[in-house]
Structure formats: structure tokens, C-alpha cells
Amino acid sequence: MTNLPIIDVTIIGGGPVGMFSAFYGGMRKMSVKIIESLPQLGGQLSALYPEKYIYDIAGFPEVKAQQLIDNLEKQMKVFPVEVCLEESVEKIEKNADGIFVITTNKKTHYSKTILITAGNGAFNPRPLGIEREDDFKNANLHYFVNDLEKFRGKNVMVFGGGDSAVDWALMLEPVASKVMLVHRRDKFRAHEHSVEKLMASSVEVLTPYNPHMLIGTEKIDQVILKHAKDESQTLLKDVDEVIVNYGFVSTLGPIKNWGLQIEKNSIVVNSRMETNIEGIYAAGDICTYEGKIKLIASGFGEAPVAISNAKVYVDPSSKVQPLHSTSIMENKKQLV
Numbered sequence: 655m656t657n658l659p660i661i662d663v664t665i666i667g668g669g670p671v672g673m674f675s676a677f678y679g680g681m682r683k684m685s686v687k688i689i690e691s692l693p694q695l696g697g698q699l700s701a702l703y704p705e706k707y708i709y710d711i712a713g714f715p716e717v718k719a720q721q722l723i724d725n726l727e728k729q730m731k732v733f734p735v736e737v738c739l740e741e742s743v744e745k746i747e748k749n750a751d752g753i754f755v756i757t758t759n760k761k762t763h764y765s766k767t768i769l770i771t772a773g774n775g776a777f778n779p780r781p782l783g784i785e786r787e788d789d790f791k792n793a794n795l796h797y798f799v800n801d802l803e804k805f806r807g808k809n810v811m812v813f814g815g816g817d818s819a820v821d822w823a824l825m826l827e828p829v830a831s832k833v834m835l836v837h838r839r840d841k842f843r844a845h846e847h848s849v850e851k852l853m854a855s856s857v858e859v860l861t862p863y864n865p866h867m868l869i870g871t872e873k874i875d876q877v878i879l880k881h882a883k884d885e886s887q888t889l890l891k892d893v894d895e896v897i898v899n900y901g902f903v904s905t906l907g908p909i910k911n912w913g914l915q916i917e918k919n920s921i922v923v924n925s926r927m928e929t930n931i932e933g934i935y936a937a938g939d940i941c942t943y944e945g946k947i948k949l950i951a952s953g954f955g956e957a958p959v960a961i962s963n964a965k966v967y968v969d970p971s972s973k974v975q976p977l978h979s980t981s982i983m984e985n986k987k988q989l990v
């Protein structure tokens with residue numbers, strides 16, 4: 655037994671489906687926690703295509719992916735929800751008393767039910783892929799920029815050619831002493847107007863270069879770049895901080911070891927979104943059933959089904975069919 659609070663439903667994965675599920679858990683008067691491996695909510699939408707427009711969300715002729723996530727966050731926060739970011743779920747076990755013990759890379763959580771909305775699996779930053787990268791991960795090699803102040807007055811080298819790499823370089827420019835942006839191609843994939851801003855800024859643009867060697871003892875001091883075409887090498891001295899922005903890779907990873915029925919990298923569920931383990935549900939891209947399609951819209955439909963069945967599991971006297979939101983939310987004017 656634990657003295658820690660036991661949550662009604664713990665949602666693994668903070669993508670759009672996990673976020674909408676969290677809202678629905680609040681509507682059903684459940685205590686809700688979301689565990690997400692990235693430092694941000696939003697799943698594929700925030701990590702892979704924040705600036706793209708989506709055209710097949712009911713009621714929205716078009717909506718930018720990040721805008722949809724911002725709206726989901728606003729909707730979700732109408733009810734109290736505990737959000738645990740930068741935590742990857744590694745293990746799930748069921749105690750003899752039926753309580754789930756959820757172990758992440760940081761701590762242990764306890765829950766009466768679990769809803770897995772893990773998409774294609776946990777997102778992790780794509781690494782540089784060169785020797786000694788791991789040696790500097792806890793020193794001055796970063797994959798996320800959470801605090802600009804850390805870079806004040808420093809010489810910062812940013813790797814990447816997409817929107818976020820260019821945006822980070824531009825955001826760091828007024829804070830850092832010097833910003834270098836290294837990209838393996840001559841052309842950047844970022845928006846035209848961001849690239850124009852970049853070229854007009856004091857950021858030193860180094861193209862077409864690949865990272866070749868990280869040099870330093872406790873931390874990186876120097877970096878050797880290799881020219882992508884003629885393979886000539888260039889040594890950059892006095893590097894204080896290195897930021898890698900190569901996008902994300904996702905992997906099902908530990909989910910395969912949780913005793914769930916998996917078919918084609920997806921968790922098999924029935925029409926109640928129940929998995930083969932009583933008390934564990936799945937929704938969104940991670941789940942599969944006959945006729946399943948992987949769309950945000952279908953995940954949004956699966957979320958209330960999973961949550962409402964989890965509600966009955968936690969409190970057998972409740973009904974699967976929820977009251978309509980128009981009845982429940984009468985006093986929640988901030989939803990509008």
C-alpha cells in the first residue's frame with residue numbers, strides 16, 4: 655500500500671487524444687494525471703507540425719496544429735489535472751489490491767485505472783549521432799531550451815535546419831554573446847520569413863556542415879565540423895553551449911513489455927477501449943480494433959468511450975453514458 659494519492663485515471667501520453675481524455679475525465683468527476691515524455695504537451699502536432707493547418711477537425715474549417723493544442727490545453731484546464739512533463743513511463747504493474755504502480759524514469763505513480771494515449775510511442779529528440787555525445791548530455795549539450803538565461807553571454811552552437819532550429823538561433827541572438835547555426839544543407843527548411851530574418855541577423859550561419867567531433871573533458875569546448883561536400887574539416891574554438899535541434903524519433907519501447915496484446919505496433923482494444931488487462935484502456939493512434947483509422951477525429955471519439963468505461967470501473971454505481979456537457983458545464987463559463 656502507498657500513502658501517495660491514488661489517481662482515478664492516469665493518462666500516458668499528452669498528445670491531442672490524451673489532452674481531450676483529461677478534459678473528459680474532469681467532466682466525469684475523476685481525478686486525472688497526464689504523464690508525457692516531452693517537456694511540452696501536444697504530441698505529434700506540437701513536435702512535428704505545429705505550423706501546419708489541419709482541415710479535418712469537426713467544426714474547424716481549418717486550424718493550425720499548435721492552435722488546436724492551445725485550445726485543448728485551455729479546455730483541459732477547466733478541471734484540475736496534474737501534468738507531469740519530461741517523464742517517460744517505463745513499467746506498469748498491478749498490485750494485489752488492483753492498484754496500478756506506474757514507474758517512470760523519475761518516480762512512481764499510483765492509479766486506479768490507466769488510459770494509454772501514447773501515439774507511436776514516446777518521443778525523444780533525434781541525436782547528433784556522433785561519438786562522445788552521451789558524455790556531454792548532462793553538461794553543455796542540450797536538446798531542449800527551457801531557460802534562455804542559461805545562455806546569456808555564452809557562445810552557442812545550434813545544430814539543425816528546420817523552423818525550431820532557426821527560431822532558437824533568433825531567440826538566442828539578443829541573449830547570447832555569439833550564436834552559430836550549423837546545417838548540413840545550404841538551404842534551410844524553415845519558413846521563408848524566418849530565414850530572411852536569420853540572414854539579416856548577427857547569427858553566424860555555417861552551411862553545409864555536419865558535426866564531426868565534440869572536444870572537451872567535462873564539457874564541450876571545441877567542435878570540429880565536416881563540410882558536407884568536400885569533407886574538409888573546420889575547428890570551432892570557444893564553444894560554451896551546444897543545442898541539437900534535429901526533430902524527434904518515437905519508439906514503442908517499453909510499452910511492448912507491459913503484458914498488453916499488441917498487433918502491428920498497436921494495442922488491441924474492444925469497443926469499450928479496454929485492453930486485455932482489466933483497468934487499462936487505450937485510445938488514439940496507439941490503439942487498434944477492426945476498422946480503426948488513425949486520425950485526430952477518431953481519437954477524439956475514442957477518448958470519452960475510454961474515460962466513461964474507466965469511470966464505471968472505478969465507481970461501478972456510475973453510468974457509462976455521461977450527462978451532456980451542456981448540463982454539466984452550466985457553471986463553467988470559462989469554457990466558452
Ligand SMILES: Cc1cc2nc3c(=O)[nH]c(=O)nc-3n(C[C@H](O)[C@H](O)[C@H](O)COP(=O)(O)OP(=O)(O)OC[C@H]3O[C@@H](n4cnc5c(N)ncnc54)[C@H](O)[C@@H]3O)c2cc1C
Pocket residue numbers: 666667668669670671672689690691692696697698699702703707708709710741742743744771772773774775776777937938939940948949950951953
Ligand atoms: C505531418 C503530419 C500531419 C498530420 N496531419 C493530420 C491531419 O491533417 N488530420 C489528422 O486527423 N491527423 C493528422 N496527423 C496524424 C495525427 O497527428 C495523429 O493522429 C495524432 O497526433 C494522434 O494523437 P495521439 O494523442 O493519439 O498521439 P500523439 O500525438 O502521437 O501523442 C502521443 C504522446 O504520447 C507520448 N508518449 C508515448 N509513450 C510515452 C511513454 N511511455 N511515457 C510518456 N509519454 C509517452 C509521446 O511523447 C507523445 O507526445 C498528421 C501527422 C503528421 C506527422
